[in-house]
Amino acid sequence: MLIFDIRWTGVTKLPSSMSQLTQLKSLLLEEDSMVRPPATICQHGTDAILQYLFALLETRATKACTLQLNFLGEVARGKTSLSRTLQSGTPSLTSSVDRTSVVEQGTWNPEDHIRFNINDFGGHQSYRVGHPLFISEAGVVCIVFNSLQYDPLSEEDFTNNIGDWIDMIQSRYPGIDLVVLGTHVDRCDEVKVDEIRCSIQRRMQAQAEKKQMLLDQQIEHLEEQISRNRRCDLPFLEAYRDKYENLKSLRECTKNKTHPIFMVSSQTLLGFGDLEIYLIKLAEAKKVELPKRWLDLASTILKDSGNLLTIDYDYLRQKFMKLNDVTIDLAPTNASSEFNNVMCFLASSGEIIWFEKHPALKNTIFHRQRLLADLLRVVLDHNNYARVNFFLQEGLITQMEMDDYTLRGIVSRNLLKNLWKTFNLNHFDIDTMTELLKSLELCYEVPCKSIMSKDSAYHFPCLLTEGKPEHxxxxxxxxxxxxxxxxxxxxxxxxxxxxxxxxxxxxxxxxxxxxxxxxxxxxxxxxxxxxxxxxxxxxxxxxxxxxxxxxxxxxxxxxxxxxxxxxxxxxxxxxxxxxxxxxxxxxxxxxxxxxxxxxxxxxxxxxxxxxxxxxxxxxxxxxxxxxxxxxxxxxxxxxxxxxxxxxEFAPMAEYNKAALRAHQKALVDDITEPCLRDVLLRFQQEGIFSEREVLTVKSRDSQRERNVIFLDILRTKEERAFYEFTRYLGANGQLHLSELLQL
The missing domain is CATH 3.30.310.200 (TATA-Binding Protein)
Incomplete structure (x- = not known):
């Protein structure tokens, strides 16, 4: 059997015996609805699925309920108090000096077999560029607002506290589970609580309907454009069709979906019971069956990783094989393939951060996410002025480095080392972190102007605060x-x-x-x-x-x-x-x-x-x-x-014709016979010169005459002829002529 298609059959579990189908080349299934194997494995293709099923033959299947829980919202809305209360089971209030920066992490184990990896994100605008690093699309996002400060009659309050966050999350993770959480409910009377709940439900529905209406209007407009099908609109017609298909696809993934609303108090625990029941049911619904040795890796290997910022991929892989006595003759694929599956599971559940497809970072496993968050925080912190000014007063950085940071969003490597000094990073860790910052496209490298540092500096657009320069x-x-x-x-x-x-x-x-x-x-x-x-x-x-x-x-x-x-x-x-x-x-x-x-x-x-x-x-x-x-x-x-x-098919521009005339003598003198022969061949293949024109050039007796007639014909051609000619000159070892024409 080469292809096995089980889409639209309702099948959610595959038997482990399917791993014996060694001739199977393609397995087609509905990834999102699969329980065994889980969707994170299905996304990696048939080989990964067969590897997972084979592992179930060798080791006991274990049901895993590990879910990532993310708290997002504006500054000082009670996210940290909510997170800590959920984890401890007791009231926990956060002071204003203990606000979260980029992210604070924790775990919540409401039952023996259920585990939530919690991310409590800082709400300040400058930290939001770092949020996607920690959020898994397989997790749950809770949008947190302060019900005491919320005005149910205000459209602006809904937009700032909830609506914009829904749009942002759905644009990044279209199918993710969303929950709306109101805090400080103990300080609101029941009438206001009901008004808030009804108002939010109504506005969320209106927001979703408005999105759908806008998409429908655009789709309807495109249908009208396409139906005209006028010959003169042919290129536009193709563009309209592409846009039409894109909008239809977007409409499907943004269909109305109800988001539950919970009102809680971190001081009295009011409402936490209902919230916990909902989250536990959600985790139960998302549970997956995994080979026991995969879970052993998460509980044992990550435990003895010490205080290192990262773990080497090869080190983990070797330890995995040693712990489980896995040999290289493992079928139907090899041990590395199974280990990749394990890493994908750990990344999707929020246990680790792994850049599987990034060449420079694929061999680096970020397992200490709290440390990673702290390292990001000190770079992106909007209250960094005092810290950086201290470095200046102590002579650790120059005034130029200070100005670069505060005015231009440029962080020298010397400043980075000082910002991260308390974390005791070695040179390898600093190199890894700077590579991560560049890989996430949070910054790009620029020369450092400081006399104290010959290293590079890094420009962070997210740190810029100045307006458009007058000059x-x-x-x-x-x-x-x-x-x-x-x-x-x-x-x-x-x-x-x-x-x-x-x-x-x-x-x-x-x-x-x-x-x-x-x-x-x-x-x-x-x-x-x-x-x-x-x-x-x-x-x-x-x-x-x-x-x-x-x-x-x-x-x-x-x-x-x-x-x-x-x-x-x-x-x-x-x-x-x-x-x-x-x-x-x-x-x-x-x-x-x-x-x-x-x-x-x-x-x-x-x-x-x-x-x-x-x-x-x-x-x-x-x-x-x-x-x-x-x-x-x-x-x-x-x-x-x-x-x-x-x-490229427009008439040749006058300035290009002028360049050909200005350098006529050099071209006639220097264009060689092999070069001209190659140009004529390529021009005929591209339809720039006709066969008759090529023969006309070749019929001349001397090379100089052939060059002259070639240039005469060339000046009558389309714009693309000029640029193709300069390119072919360079390819034929006559780069000096190519550069001469492009001056």
Whole structure:
């Protein structure tokens, strides 16, 4: 048997004897509903499933009820008191000086076979970029608010305390279980408690319905656009269809789901009984069957890891095999495969943090999460000024390092060492932590200007507080100069942009700057950078709950601008797809003609155009312009200004023709026979030169004559011909000619 499909059959448990199906290549099942094996194993494919089932043959199956419980909410809403009370079973109140920073962790064992790994997250805005590091999509999220301070009649109170948090969580973990918790209920009368509960239920329902309505409206609009199916809209039609499918998929994963509401008091324990019953039932419903030796690994190996910040993957794997007498001839796969399954289970239940797919961190297991949280806290702490100023007074850092940290969000390695000094980290631990910070895209590396440190420094966009610099208007004038073009792409997040999206995008953009990284300028809600002869401006704007990120590029050469804009587009799209799959947004290209005129309401085009493949010859033939009602007299603009795939088929720009004429002598003298032969072959294959044109060039007697006629024909071609020519020159060992043309 090669393929076994049990989808839509209702099967939730597979027999361990299936591990003997050695010829099975593909096992198709509904991952989310599986109990044996659990979903975390099913997600890793058929081999992982068979490995799990084989392990059940060798060792007793044990039911595991380990669930991650996450408390989130605004600052000083009672999260820490609630968490500690739940863990201890006795009243526990937290003082204002004992507030949580990034995360405080603990465990709660309400019954012998049930365990909750608790994450109590700090509510301050600057800490939120670190939250995703600790939250597992298989866990439970509790949104905590203070019922004493909550006004059931206030839309703003609901949005700030509950609504925005629901949007943020669902955008990152679309199917996760959500619970709403009101604290300080002992200080509210029953009438207010009922009003709060009813108000929240009503507003949550309205919020969910509004999301669905907005999606339905967009889907209906796209259906109208698609139904027109006009020939002149062919490239747009494909973009509309892609967007239509994306919206339908998002609508399915954001369907209305009821979130339970509990009102509790950490002082009198009022309401804790009902909350505990609900959480225990939820854990029971999520219990999974695991091989006993997997649980032994969690209880024994992690116990003797000492005070190390991390554990080496290979060390754990060898210990696992030694403890369980696992040999390399384990079937149907090897011991390492089973160990990976164990690590996936431990990561999903919140026992460890493991970056399985990250090359630099996959061999590092973070098991001391509380220490990890403390290390993050001292870097992201919004009250760090006094601590850093102390380092300055003691001569441990320079004034420049102090200014870099407080004004520019730049942390030198020297400052990091001082911030982490109390944790007694060795050099390896510091290297591991800085690699983690970069891998999470919380920061990027920059040169350190301090005379006390020759090491690197790290720029954290999330630490920036300053507004847009005034001097930037000279680098990016409001009006576009006549010799330059501007292309702009706008991402519109309808329910707010989660903390960390823009910051991660800002970090990722840095890798495209090459030798111009030092000319970058950052502020809280934007950045400016130079890309050779071109420049890029990114702006984040908040209007109520709606947020936009606008990416603009300026320069003389449109193909280069498209390259830069596409890089930025792909980066932001990958971040959204991987990290925030439930995030609702739309993207639009802004009409370049309207931007040049500084019109307040420019024409826009669907951003899905950027996802299109190269247009066919038939499409290019008639689709040379696109409509813009603000363009007179034809009400059209060149398609190359809106569709990147069309830019290379636009007529060759005058400045490129001028470059060919200016360097005609050098080209005629230096282009070799093998180089020209290769260029002609490639041009004919690409459809740039016709067969007749190739034969015309080859028919000339001397190399110089062939070069002259080739250049004459080249200047009549499309824009792409120029850039392909420069590329082929470099590939044929004539880089000096290629660079000459691009000066």
């Amino acid at each position: 930037l208007s000279t680098k990016w004038p409001h009006e576009i100069s006549h010799e330059k073009h501007q292309l702009s792409l706008r991402f519109q997040f309808h329910h707010g942009c989660p903390c960390g999206v823009y910051e991660k995008f800002s970090v990722r953009l840095h890798r495209h700057l090459g030798l111009f990284k030092l000319r970058r300028v950052d502020w809280k809600d934007g950045l400016y950078a130079e890309l050779g002869a071109n420049s890029i401006l990114v702006l984040r704007q908040q209007r109520g709950r709606e947020c936009t990120i606008t990416i603009s590029v300026r320069g003389k050469k449109i193909p280069q601008l498209w390259e830069h804009l596409l890089n930025a587009h792909n980066d932001l799209l990958k971040i959204q797809t991987r990290d925030w799959p439930g995030l609702h947004f739309t993207k639009h290209l802004i009409c370049p003609h309207c931007e040049r005129l500084c019109l307040p309401n420019p024409s826009v085009f669907p951003g899905e155009i950027l996802d299109l493949e190269r247009p066919s010859n038939e499409t290019r033939g008639f689709y040379s312009t696109v409509p813009c009602d603000n363009a007179v007299p034809d009400r059209c603009i060149p398609a190359s200004m809106v569709i990147p795939a069309m830019a």
